[in-house]
Amino acid sequence: xxxxxIRAAPILAGVIxxxxxxxNTESSEWPRIALSGYDPVAYFTIGRAAKGNQEYLYAWxxxxxxxxxxxxxxxxxxxxxxxxxxxxGYCVLGIVEGYKVDADPEAWAVVNDxxxxxxxxxxxxxxxxxxxxxxxxxxxxxxALAH
Numbered sequence: 001x002x003x004x005x006i007r008a009a010p011i012l013a014g015v016i017x018x019x020x021x022x023x024n025t026e027s028s029e030w031p032r033i034a035l036s037g038y039d040p041v042a043y044f045t046i047g048r049a050a051k052g053n054q055e056y057l058y059a060w061x062x063x064x065x066x067x068x069x070x071x072x073x074x075x076x077x078x079x080x081x082x083x084x085x086x087x088x089g090y091c092v093l094g095i096v097e098g099y100k101v102d103a104d105p106e107a108w109a110v111v112n113d114x115x116x117x118x119x120x121x122x123x124x125x126x127x128x129x130x131x132x133x134x135x136x137x138x139x140x141x142x143x144a145l146a147h
C-alpha cells in the first residue's frame with residue numbers, strides 16, 4: 001500500500017498545484033473536491049451517480065474532480081464545460097432563492113445535456129416538475145452569487 005501511495009504522491013502534488021493555480025490566487029485554501037468525489041462524466045455515460053477514484057484526478061475551475069475511469073477523465077478534459085455541474089455544483093433551487101446551498105451528488109438531473117444538482121431527492125422532484133423555469137430563474141440569480 002505504501003509503495004502505491006509513494007508512486008502517486010508526485011502525480012497528486014502536480015494535480016493539487018494545478019488546481020491551486022486555476023483557483024483564486026488570493027485564496028490560501030486547498031482546492032475543493034468537486035461533487036464530493038463523484039465522477040461528473042458518469043451521470044452522462046452510465047446514467048447514475050458513481051464515486052470517482054482518487055487515482056483519476058483533474059483540476060478545473062478551482063476544483064479537483066475525481067473520475068471512475070481514465071476514459072471518463074479524458075472525456076472531461078476534452079469538454080469540461082459539458083460535464084461539470086452547473087452553478088459550481090450548488091443546489092439549483094437554492095440558487096433560485098439566492099443561496100449557495102450544498103447539493104447531494106445522488107440528487108441530480110441532466111437537463112438539456114447539462115448536469116444540475118439539488119439538495120435532496122425531494123428538491124430534485126421540484127426541479128423536475130418545471131426544469132426550464134427553475135433553471136432560467138437560477139441563471140438569473142447566479143449572476144449575483146457567482147463571485
